Amino acid sequence: MRRSWLVLLIVVLAAAYFVNERHKTSGSTGPKGAVGTAAPEFTLQDISGSPMNLANYRGKVVLLDFWATWCTPCRGEIPHFIDYQNKYAAQGLQVLGISMDDDAKPVHAFYDEMKMNYPVAMGSSQLADSYGGVLGLPVTFLIGRDGRIAKKYVGAVDMAVVEQEMTALLQAK
Amino acid sequence: MPGELRTSIIFIALLLTACFATAQTAQSTFPPGSPQLITTADLLKALQDPAGTKPVVLNVGPSLIFMQAHIAGAEFIGATSSPQGITSLRNRAKTMQRDVSIVLYCGCCPWEHCPNVAPAYRELEKLGFKQVKILYLPNNFGADWVDKGYPVIRGQ
Numbered sequence: 001m002r003r004s005w006l007v008l009l010i011v012v013l014a015a016a017y018f019v020n021e022r023h024k025t026s027g028s029t030g031p032k033g034a035v036g037t038a039a040p041e042f043t044l045q046d047i048s049g050s051p052m053n054l055a056n057y058r059g060k061v062v063l064l065d066f067w068a069t070w071c072t073p074c075r076g077e078i079p080h081f082i083d084y085q086n087k088y089a090a091q092g093l094q095v096l097g098i099s100m101d102d103d104a105k106p107v108h109a110f111y112d113e114m115k116m117n118y119p120v121a122m123g124s125s126q127l128a129d130s131y132g133g134v135l136g137l138p139v140t141f142l143i144g145r146d147g148r149i150a151k152k153y154v155g156a157v158d159m160a161v162v163e164q165e166m167t168a169l170l171q172a173k
Numbered sequence: 174m175p176g177e178l179r180t181s182i183i184f185i186a187l188l189l190t191a192c193f194a195t196a197q198t199a200q201s202t203f204p205p206g207s208p209q210l211i212t213t214a215d216l217l218k219a220l221q222d223p224a225g226t227k228p229v230v231l232n233v234g235p236s237l238i239f240m241q242a243h244i245a246g247a248e249f250i251g252a253t254s255s256p257q258g259i260t261s262l263r264n265r266a267k268t269m270q271r272d273v274s275i276v277l278y279c280g281c282c283p284w285e286h287c288p289n290v291a292p293a294y295r296e297l298e299k300l301g302f303k304q305v306k307i308l309y310l311p312n313n314f315g316a317d318w319v320d321k322g323y324p325v326i327r328g329q
Contacts, residue, residue: 133241
């Protein structure tokens with residue numbers, strides 16, 4: 001009889017522990033690429049051959065831009081992102097570009113033409129899927145210093161809004 | 174007017190016309206409501222009608238979007254803003270009757286900025302296809318098709 005109670009107690013404690021752990025981590029789960037969830041890690045090579053590993057930017061605010069050379073609104077945003085990289089790098093901003101072009105050649109040409117000052121890597125359907133799907137461009141994420149997605153913008157962004165939200169994240173130490 | 178000046182003016186006018194025409198075909202030139210367009214609801218109805226003849230649905234957008242998700246039954250052609258995409262479309266066209274019903278779609282970016290659907294439509298028109306429609310996706314494929322729960326194939 002005493003053994004049965006002991007087994008029951010262990011089962012109850014194990015269930016309580018399981019529920020508690022699930023509750024503790026619930027902030028980092030949820031729909032892929034959703035605001036409040038941990039930004040999916042990736043390790044890529046940028047178009048110049050250097051590693052681009054999201055984990056290396058932990059502690060910084062990351063503006064992650066999914067774009068393509070054939071996407072007119074994306075092209076319009078890039079001069080602003082170059083400007084942000086210049087203006088806010090010292091405060092801890094890092095802009096990262098993920099090109100959804102099929103071919104790297106036009107990306108290289110555009111990168112040089114625009115004198116882009118932040119790393120750009122070629123994307124993949126797997127990476128896009130891990131961020132909840134990039135089924136139309138542009139898509140931009142703001143990732144906080146804690147590595148969580150703070151904002152997601154689908155379509156051309158309102159630069160005034162992005163800059164305001166980005167600077168708020170930069171001020172949050 | 175001296176002949177040289179007149180020639181120069183005509184040349185500049187022709188050049189501007191050519192530039193304007195190129196700019197027009199580089200972006201989607203069909204405003205919402207154009208007879209060349211089909212709505213998502215009408216395409217869905219056509220695809221789900223058990224008695225009707227289903228249109229051939231051709232994706233003329235970039236591969237990375239198609240690979241994430243595409244309309245169930247759609248064929249991948251490639252981005253027809255590129256010469257490779259147009260070649261691929263021409264090759265596919267060789268295998269189709271001119272009176273077949275075709276729906277082109279892309280959804281890579283907001284409608285007015287799509288660089289792919291207009292060149293694809295013009296190409297098929299040039300090749301003599303009579304029943305070509307373009308799927309009107311005002312925002313993008315994700316917002317206007319996938320998020321509405323319409324049938325998709327993912328990850329291929």
